[in-house]
Amino acid sequence: MREKCGIYGGIFPNIAPELKRGLFSLQHRGQESCGVSVEENGILKTVKGMGLVRDILTDKRISSLKSDMGIGHVRYSTAGTSETINAQPLELTYKGSKVALAHNGNLEDQEEILRDIEDAGQIFLTNTDTEVFFHKLVQHFKTPPIEWEPIQMAKVLFELKGAFSLLFLFEDKVVAIRDPLGYRPLWIRKDGNSVLFSSEDSAFPEGGEVMEMEPGSVAMAKKNGFFYQRLEKRKARQCVFEYIYFSRPDSNTFGKSVYEVRQKLGEKCADENPVEADVVIPVMDSGLLAAIGFSRRSGIPLEPALIRNPWVGRTFIEPVARSNAVKMKLSVVSKVLKGKRVVLVDDSIVRGTTAKRIVNLIRDAEPSEIHFRVASPPVLSECFWGIDIANKDHLIARKGIEETKKHLNVDSLSYLSLEGMCEVLGGCENFCFKCFKGDVWCEL
CATH class of the missing domain: 3.60.20.10 (Aminohydrolase, N-terminal nucleophile (Ntn) domain)
Incomplete structure (x- = not known):
């Protein structure tokens, strides 16, 4: 992309x-x-x-x-x-x-x-x-x-x-x-x-x-x-990542409220991927709305225990090394996480470099378990129209669930299904899903 x-x-x-x-x-x-x-x-x-x-x-x-x-x-x-x-x-x-x-x-x-x-x-x-x-x-x-x-x-x-x-x-x-x-x-x-x-x-x-x-x-x-x-x-060919990540939450895109869509994606992710846990932690700021939806639907309390430095920009779209940016961007409230079963919620995982470092930050707070929930399907294919992924070998989801889980060092990992995303969007006929399934059109 x-x-x-x-x-x-x-x-x-x-x-x-x-x-x-x-x-x-x-x-x-x-x-x-x-x-x-x-x-x-x-x-x-x-x-x-x-x-x-x-x-x-x-x-x-x-x-x-x-x-x-x-x-x-x-x-x-x-x-x-x-x-x-x-x-x-x-x-x-x-x-x-x-x-x-x-x-x-x-x-x-x-x-x-x-x-x-x-x-x-x-x-x-x-x-x-x-x-x-x-x-x-x-x-x-x-x-x-x-x-x-x-x-x-x-x-x-x-x-x-x-x-x-x-x-x-x-x-x-x-x-x-x-x-x-x-x-x-x-x-x-x-x-x-x-x-x-x-x-x-x-x-x-x-x-x-x-x-x-x-x-x-x-x-x-x-x-x-x-x-x-x-x-x-x-026939429209709209980029679904406008809903997942690109647009501001207070924007309306392709006829829908981005704020509402992101919450509903989190709710659907909770329906599809239940887990026993003590606290839901959003990846700030990208996963906040999905985490709110996940918490609301699952009944697991939400705690914004990852604190974002507001003076650091979005690490995904920075043209500099992300590792140092993540360290400057986020810190952890250890007291909230120690000994707890944690559900970490984000809007997407692409390369996995940022996700891995966030998990490491949380591990340092000594939770008993970390369960990663992603409020979008796994990104499996390169695309050339929106996100900086020209080589599919860079996509961590292509390793499969078990290998990705091991790489991230989490106790479980689950994604929202493509069918679930389509249900939230009210149909997929107008969206491009090449990043998820390798085809421009979504035909379930």
């Missing part, structure tokens, strides 16, 4: 501070790089770099950007190297006109696409697949970007295979495009003459009319108008 980012932008009075606030709300979606592009008197200006929103988009930099129109991006790289040149938004100047682009998603067959474009005598200035969108549009229109028509833009890009939610900033408008399979979410907020787009609705300011863009749709916001249309209807 590959590149997962957050995008934010639109038309808003003095938009630069709003872009910073919105991207800060989406920081969980990418901690490697960030940036904003704004339109100022018909000129595009971009500020970006490697690091967190608070470090790159300083008050001094933001206050220098005077505009009512712009886009922003936070990046978690898995396609393209960790370099400033790959930070977004990307800018293109063509025939005297500029356009900036922020992309959440990943293209299929990107190496083949890049090779075909280079064989045609064209060059790339980055090594991220986002630049492909510029090449496709220039090849089609062969006119200055300000003349590109949004509906035709979408139709050209819908020929590409992959996941993409896109925000384009032109000298006179912002264009949003969501791929026909709807793999990543994209939201719209309208309030008077203001129009904002976001990867998650929880990033919006209070008030206004909010809607999720449909798969295969395009929207255009100008200072004097708004346009929206769905152009294609295909």
Whole structure:
């Protein structure tokens, strides 16, 4: 699974501070790089770099950007190297006109696409697949970007295979495009003459009319108008990991509350995997809602005995070694755990490196037993659209239950079944389950 980012932008009075606030709300979606592009008197200006929103988009930099129109991006790289040149938004100047682009998603067959474009005598200035969108549009229109028509833009890009939610900033408008399979979410907020787009609705300011863009749709916001249309209807291919891990708990994704789904996944996990224990311990913060559901359904009391340092980011999406981050991130309330039968609950296990270190922390508190419960199915296959797993050999679940249990040093280990997850989601026909079963579509 590959590149997962957050995008934010639109038309808003003095938009630069709003872009910073919105991207800060989406920081969980990418901690490697960030940036904003704004339109100022018909000129595009971009500020970006490697690091967190608070470090790159300083008050001094933001206050220098005077505009009512712009886009922003936070990046978690898995396609393209960790370099400033790959930070977004990307800018293109063509025939005297500029356009900036922020992309959440990943293209299929990107190496083949890049090779075909280079064989045609064209060059790339980055090594991220986002630049492909510029090449496709220039090849089609062969006119200055300000003349590109949004509906035709979408139709050209819908020929590409992959996941993409896109925000384009032109000298006179912002264009949003969501791929026909709807793999990543994209939201719209309208309030008077203001129009904002976001990867998650929880990033919006209070008030206004909010809607999720449909798969295969395009929207255009100008200072004097708004346009929206769905152009294609295909079978959806939505990423179930938005519910399991990616999205903020207070977001709504694919028509459901992330908060409610995560609790119900925990409840279903308790139904399927009962255990005699004294206390339920959530892996903070990822497993908290699943642990609440597990505790509620099982009747085993919940104790948040793993204490999270709020100044340390999400270890899964950090581009640095996770081992040191876990040690800085979590500590244990030993008194709560000593001599107890513990149920450790998390939303998922991917590589198992973080899980193993968390179990070791708990073992040091001398519980009598540790039972690991995972509120999602075992991740058994690589995917190229959302999570940084290009090699299935890195997936601990492929070792099997007994070997994984031994590796983690737990007394028992159980996962939520795929059937149970589908029951919670009200059906699986619209979701991609390649990470769980090796196939794009879930057919039980």
